[in-house]
Amino acid sequence: MAYGRAGPVHHDHWTVVLQAGESGSAGAQQALSRLCQTYWPPLYAYIRREGYSPEDARDLTQEFFFHFLQRDALAGVNPAAGKFRSYLLACLKHSLANERERAQAQRRGGGLPTIPLEPGDTETRYSIEPTDGLAPDVLFDRHWAFAVIERTLETLRQEHVGRDKGLAFEDLEGFLPRGRGRASRSELAAQHGINLNAVDAAIHRVRQRFGALLRREVGQTVSSEREVEEEIRYLISIVGS
Amino acid sequence: MNAENRCAECGRVIPSGSPGDLCAQCLLGLGLEPGPGSPDLAAPLDSLEPPLAAGRSAESSDDAFRAPAAAETVVVSAPPTEQPGDRIGRYKLLEKIGEGGFGAVYVAEQKEPVKRRVALKIIKLGMDTRQVVARFEAERQALASIDS
Numbered sequence: 001m002a003y004g005r006a007g008p009v010h011h012d013h014w015t016v017v018l019q020a021g022e023s024g025s026a027g028a029q030q031a032l033s034r035l036c037q038t039y040w041p042p043l044y045a046y047i048r049r050e051g052y053s054p055e056d057a058r059d060l061t062q063e064f065f066f067h068f069l070q071r072d073a074l075a076g077v078n079p080a081a082g083k084f085r086s087y088l089l090a091c092l093k094h095s096l097a098n099e100r101e102r103a104q105a106q107r108r109g110g111g112l113p114t115i116p117l118e119p120g121d122t123e124t125r126y127s128i129e130p131t132d133g134l135a136p137d138v139l140f141d142r143h144w145a146f147a148v149i150e151r152t153l154e155t156l157r158q159e160h161v162g163r164d165k166g167l168a169f170e171d172l173e174g175f176l177p178r179g180r181g182r183a184s185r186s187e188l189a190a191q192h193g194i195n196l197n198a199v200d201a202a203i204h205r206v207r208q209r210f211g212a213l214l215r216r217e218v219g220q221t222v223s224s225e226r227e228v229e230e231e232i233r234y235l236i237s238i239v240g241s
Numbered sequence: 242m243n244a245e246n247r248c249a250e251c252g253r254v255i256p257s258g259s260p261g262d263l264c265a266q267c268l269l270g271l272g273l274e275p276g277p278g279s280p281d282l283a284a285p286l287d288s289l290e291p292p293l294a295a296g297r298s299a300e301s302s303d304d305a306f307r308a309p310a311a312a313e314t315v316v317v318s319a320p321p322t323e324q325p326g327d328r329i330g331r332y333k334l335l336e337k338i339g340e341g342g343f344g345a346v347y348v349a350e351q352k353e354p355v356k357r358r359v360a361l362k363i364i365k366l367g368m369d370t371r372q373v374v375a376r377f378e379a380e381r382q383a384l385a386s387i388d389s
Contacts, residue, residue: 142256142258143258145265145269146258146259146260146265148269149259149260149263149265149268149269150260152268153260153261173261176261176263176268177248177249177250177251177263177264177267177268177271178248178249178255178261178262178263178264179246179247179248179249179255179262179264180246180262182249207271208271210268210271210272211271211272211273212272214268214269214271214272215272215274218272229273229274232269232272232273233273235269236266236269236270239256239259239265239266239269240253240256240266
């Protein structure tokens, strides 16, 4: 049940990935593509708030990422420093400004390679979300925070796949901070024939591991290690707004 | 739609859109550095003993799991439902003597290894940041210096 050998901890910061991607490195392109797959929901939601239909928003998100990955439409946006979150939003605004000058017909049928998007769930969630008059940039950052959490949860889930020892992620997920649906420690202990101390230890470990993975995830979206803490605090403040 | 859905740990309303109906603020808080060298906030005023093993003892209610922080750094985080008479680990809360935005301070009775009264500081979950922990440590040292 230890997490210590669960893959490399070090990940390049996004600026390094971006620069490497320009040189055509397959690994860097893959890393960049992964970042895009994680963080498309905030962009999709931002585009929807701009008044585009779900279909147009999906097309625009895919087109944006196509150009982003190709690095051919982002002149004037400086990635030298700062956060991936801010950079991506700046690029998106830039892209949408260009988009408004284009004919809608040109947007369709281009046969662009696509990032797999499944906006069904995202569309449902965001379309019923109360916005309470929050500024689009604030909403974008909130969705970004949720995307960070979702990616971290998924990584944690993947780490549990194939383990033959210890409690499953599905067992432990119910003990992450939540309101309704809180799981029962004693039921879990009885179910697996272990004592409460063992359950508590497993819960403690999974929460610690979540924290470590979250730091790693955030670490990829900022320019330096010392910005990780600041970014997490910012995200905490923004989801509470 | 989640107006009534509050986090069982921090007591705040779970933000709308938070993944999996989880508390986004608490989850993000798990990623904050535990604060190396920060104090054991459950420690008695006159010593830094081995930390409390967990926020609550095993015999406490079933949903009362409180995650301890790193081994040498225990921040007792709890929902705003603590009250005199409650037990937290080996401490029994006797009287609340202070409260602020970050948590509360209780006079508590320690049963073992020796019976004595201590001041127990409980930080609300999500407020256990390095700065807050450092502030509590400064207070603890100030109190310890005047404790007979």
